[in-house]
Amino acid sequence: MVIVSLPSVVCSLSVSAECVKPVKVEKKQGKSVAKIQIEDDGSYVQVNQDGGKQKLEKAKITLNDCLACSGCITSAESVLITQQSHQELLKVLLNNKSSATEQKVVVVSVSPQSRASLAARFDLSSGEAGRRLTSFFKGLGVHHVFETSFSRTFSLLESQREFVERFQRKEQDSKSLPMLTSACPGWICYAEKTHGEFVLPYISTTRSPQQMMGSLVKGYFAEQQGLSPQQIYHVAVMPCFDKKLEASRPDFYLDEAETREVDCVITSGEVQKMLEEKNVSLNDVEPAPLDTLFSSVSEDEFLKHSGSGSGGYLHHVFTYAAKQLFGEEVKELTYKTLRNKDFQEVTLEKDGVVLLSFASTYGFRNIQNLVQKLKRGKSPYHFVEVMACPAGCLNGGGQVKPLPGQNPKELLQKVEELYMAERPLSPEDDTRVAELYQSWLHTVGEDRANELLHTRYHTVEKMTNGLTMKW
Numbered sequence: 001m002v003i004v005s006l007p008s009v010v011c012s013l014s015v016s017a018e019c020v021k022p023v024k025v026e027k028k029q030g031k032s033v034a035k036i037q038i039e040d041d042g043s044y045v046q047v048n049q050d051g052g053k054q055k056l057e058k059a060k061i062t063l064n065d066c067l068a069c070s071g072c073i074t075s076a077e078s079v080l081i082t083q084q085s086h087q088e089l090l091k092v093l094l095n096n097k098s099s100a101t102e103q104k105v106v107v108v109s110v111s112p113q114s115r116a117s118l119a120a121r122f123d124l125s126s127g128e129a130g131r132r133l134t135s136f137f138k139g140l141g142v143h144h145v146f147e148t149s150f151s152r153t154f155s156l157l158e159s160q161r162e163f164v165e166r167f168q169r170k171e172q173d174s175k176s177l178p179m180l181t182s183a184c185p186g187w188i189c190y191a192e193k194t195h196g197e198f199v200l201p202y203i204s205t206t207r208s209p210q211q212m213m214g215s216l217v218k219g220y221f222a223e224q225q226g227l228s229p230q231q232i233y234h235v236a237v238m239p240c241f242d243k244k245l246e247a248s249r250p251d252f253y254l255d256e257a258e259t260r261e262v263d264c265v266i267t268s269g270e271v272q273k274m275l276e277e278k279n280v281s282l283n284d285v286e287p288a289p290l291d292t293l294f295s296s297v298s299e300d301e302f303l304k305h306s307g308s309g310s311g312g313y314l315h316h317v318f319t320y321a322a323k324q325l326f327g328e329e330v331k332e333l334t335y336k337t338l339r340n341k342d343f344q345e346v347t348l349e350k351d352g353v354v355l356l357s358f359a360s361t362y363g364f365r366n367i368q369n370l371v372q373k374l375k376r377g378k379s380p381y382h383f384v385e386v387m388a389c390p391a392g393c394l395n396g397g398g399q400v401k402p403l404p405g406q407n408p409k410e411l412l413q414k415v416e417e418l419y420m421a422e423r424p425l426s427p428e429d430d431t432r433v434a435e436l437y438q439s440w441l442h443t444v445g446e447d448r449a450n451e452l453l454h455t456r457y458h459t460v461e462k463m464t465n466g467l468t469m470k471w
Contacts, residue, residue, distance in 0.1 A: 001162060004230075018302050025148050027444070034317075035151075037415050042202060047167045061160075064095060069174040071131075073266025084244045084247065084248070084265050085090070085264075085266065086270040086271070086273060086274050087269065089106075089264055089266060090140075090274075091236050092104055092106060092233050093106060093140055093141040093142070096141055097141065103229055103231075104231060104233040105142070105143050105144075105225065105232045105233070105234065106141065106142045106143050106144075106228060106232075106233045106235070107142070107143065107144045107145075107146065107217050107221070107232060107233070107234045107235065108137050108142050108144070108145050108146070108236075108237060108263075109145075109146045109147065109148050109151070109210070109213045109217070109235070109236045109237065109294070109361070110130065110133060110145065110146070110147050110148065110233070110237040111147075111148045111209070111210075111236070111237060111238050111239060111391045111393075112118045112126070112147065112148065112149050112302065112304060112419060112422075113238075113239040113268075113309065113396065113399070113415075114237045114238060114239050114267070114271065114398075115129050115130050115133065115147075115395050115400040116129075116309075116394065116400070116415045116416075116418040116464070117239060117268040117394075117400045117421040118268055118271060118272065118282060118400060119415075120400070120411060120414045120415045120418055121272060121282075121400045122281065122282040122283050123283075123401075123422065124282065124283070125418065126302060126418045126419060126421065126422060127300075127301050127302050127422070128287065129282065129333065130147065130290065130302055131146065131224050131289070131290060131300075132282050132283075132285040132287050132288075132290055133271070133285075133432045134287075134289075134290055134291065135283070135285050135286055135287055135288035136280065136282065136285050138288060139285075139377060140157045142223035142235075144291050144293070145291050145292055145335065146213065146217075146293065146294035146295055147290075147291075147294070147295035147297070147302065148209040148212075148213050148298045148304065149209075149295070149304060149305065149435070149449060150213075150237070150294045150295050150296045150430075151209045151210075151212035151213035151216055151294065151429045151432045152209035152305060152311055152429045153206075153296065153305075153425075154209075154210060154216075154453060155183065155206055155207060155311070155313075156213045156214050156305060156311070156313065156317075156431060157314070157428070157433070158180060158206040158207075158453050158454065159181070159204055159206045159313055159316070159317055159359075159428050160317050160320040160321070160324075162179065162204055162205065162206055163179050163204075163320075163321055163382075163383055164320070164321055164325060166179050166326060167321065167382065168325075171183040175201040175202060176442050177202075177381075177382050177383075178200070178202060178204045178374075178379055178381040178382055178383055178384050179202065179203075179204050179382070179383050179384075180203045180204060180383075180384050181204055181313050181385050181386050181387075181388050182204040182206060182207075182208065182455075182457070183207070183208040183209065183310070183313065183384060184208075184240075184242070184310075184313055184387045184389075184393075185208070185240070185242040185246035185389050186240065186242040186388030186389070187367065187386045187387065187388045188203070188246070189245060190364070190367070190388065191203060191457070192263065192457055192458060192459060192460045193460045194457035196460070198374075198434060198456075199371060199374070199460050200457045200459065202374070203457055205454040205455060205456060206453065206454055207453055207454060207455050208246065209262060209311065210243055210246060210247065210262060210306040211235075211240060211246065211247075211252055211262065211264070211455065212237050213236065213294065214234065214252060214260075214454065215261060215452040215453065216238075216261045216294055216436075217234045217261070217294070218231060218232060218234060218254060218257070218259065218261045219295075219440075219452060220341045220436065220440045221294070224366075226256060227258040228260050230257050231253055231258045231369065232259075233263050233264070234260075234261065234262050234263050234264075234267075235261050235262075235263065235264045235332075236264075236265045237265075237266055237268065237271055238265050238266075238267060238268075238396075239267065239268055239393050239394065239396030239397075239398050240267070240393065240396040240397060240398050241397050241398050241400045242372045242388070242397075243265045243398075244265045246265075246317070247260060247261075247262035247263075247264070248260070248264045249455075251455050251456065252455070256283075257451075259324070262303055263369070266394075267396075267397075267398025267399070268328070268353070268399045268400050268402050269398055269399065269401060270398070272400050273331045273386040283452050288446060290302075296331050296425055296427075296430065298423070300338055301422070301423065302422050303423055303424065303425035304419065304420070304422040304423070304424055304425070305409065305421060305424065305425065305427065306426075307333075308360060308385065308392055308394060309391075309392050309394035309415075309416055309420070310360075310362075310387045310392035310394070310421050311385075311393070312386065313384065313385045314333075314346065314358050314360050314385040315333060316357075316360050316427060316439065317358070317383055318330065318332075318333060318346055318356065318383070320350070321356060321382075321453060322348050322355075322356060325355075325356075326348065326355050326356075327351070328348060328350070328355075330348065333346050335360075336348065338359075338363075339366070339369070340366070341362070341391075342360075342362035342363045342365075342366055342390050342391065343359065343361055343369075344359065345357065345359040345360075345361050345381070347356065347358070354383055356383075357381050357382055357386075358381060358382060358383045358384070358436045359384045359385070360384070360385040360387075361379045361381075361384050361387075361390075362385050362386075362387045362389065362390055362391060362392050363387075363388070363389065363390035363391075364388065365453075367386060367388070370384060370386070384414055391412060394412065394415050394416055394419060395412050395415075399415070441453070
């Protein structure tokens with residue numbers, strides 16, 4: 001018997017997507033192993049030696065199945081994930097109320113995708129949902145509620161600069177381009193465990209917004225508050241279960257302080273569960289003023305970044321690179337849909353010459369195509385925004401699920417509309433971020449600033465049935 005491991009990702013189970021378990025294929029004596037191919041509809045087909053085809057079974061799986069899958073995460077990673085749940089947050093809050101000596105300053109950082117998902121469930125605007133979430137969390141005992149569009153500004157600025165630097169050394173470094181985004185931990189998990197050293201050099205070193213916020217909260221914020229990093233309990237609310245894995249990475253553990261930069265990640269759905277357990281509807285929560293220290297707000301309204309619902313990396317890097325490298329002001333991007341709506345490209349042309357070629361690639365079907373082109377040396381792109389979930393982060397596996405009878409596609413459309421309704425803010429125009437570059441990052445030195453804003457990725461080897469297998 002041979003086990004054919006089909007590429008999958010830890011818990012990127014969205015409201016409209018299925019995951020495929022590894023499939024066992026009987027190997028007949030004297031026969032070569034059958035090949036597996038992916039059809040246009042995303043299904044997997046076994047192609048026999050005689051040319052005959054057999055469609056392989058798909059299995060819908062639960063979150064527990066996915067986290068236990070030996071093809072994705074190690075047992076050590078699984079333990080780390082079990083330590084991250086809304087129950088852990090509630091334990092810390094309860095301990096704060098019952099213990100006078102072991103107090104933690106609790107900080108919650110909410111992603112705009114999660115805010116939009118909860119707004120859609122309660123028929124609120126995204127801003128109104130944010131104000132009510134601030135009130136709900138503070139009513140539980142949370143001290144500060146921040147918002148990760150603010151930390152994403154750092155991610156976008158660093159991505160822009162990193163791309164220009166890579167583009168300028170492309171003649172000397174064959175693996176400087178295409179630059180592949182690194183904000184999606186599902187994609188990173190897949191890249192590290194499936195393609196290792198081949199793909200890793202292409203991946204951006206810029207931290208995700210979640211881990212940028214980890215640097216801000218356990219670094220700058222702790223200093224300003226006169227606290228040690230260990231005295232802060234930092235929770236991120238995210239649209240994705242994979243973010244729990246990201247927070248657990250050793251790269252984001254502060255050895256000297258003996259604490260993670262993000263202590264706990266809970267999903268949009270887990271926040272909904274907290275509301276249900278407290279027998280509270282977000283509609284009935286009185287809104288509270290927003291914490292403006294680490295939030296992208298203007299006059300008590302949230303601001304967003306232009307581009308996709310996954311952060312707008314393609315949009316901002318493209319417009320920045322066009323201006324910095326070629327002196328071209330791009331006011332509006334024209335997207336060309338390729339194989340499907342989750343694979344789009346944008347180009348900058350001058351006098352018939354393509355100067356920049358960017359793409360957005362969502363979902364593993366498209367990611368596999370991208371990687372295969374890279375391996376054959378036929379990728380035409382300088383930059384690719386890569387996301388594991390079809391339709392990107394707004395459709396993340398941790399988002400609030402549809403109500404009985406509710407159409408998943410209609411729910412996703414509603415979430416997208418709520419997210420896009422906010423007023424856009426250019427990263428370069430965020431004066432508070434610019435001030436932090438001056439007051440915080442310039443004072444810690446270039447090497448330390450790079451460590452706080454960037455990270456690294458690693459080839460991962462796993463033990464399976466006594467055999468070492470590279471993923």
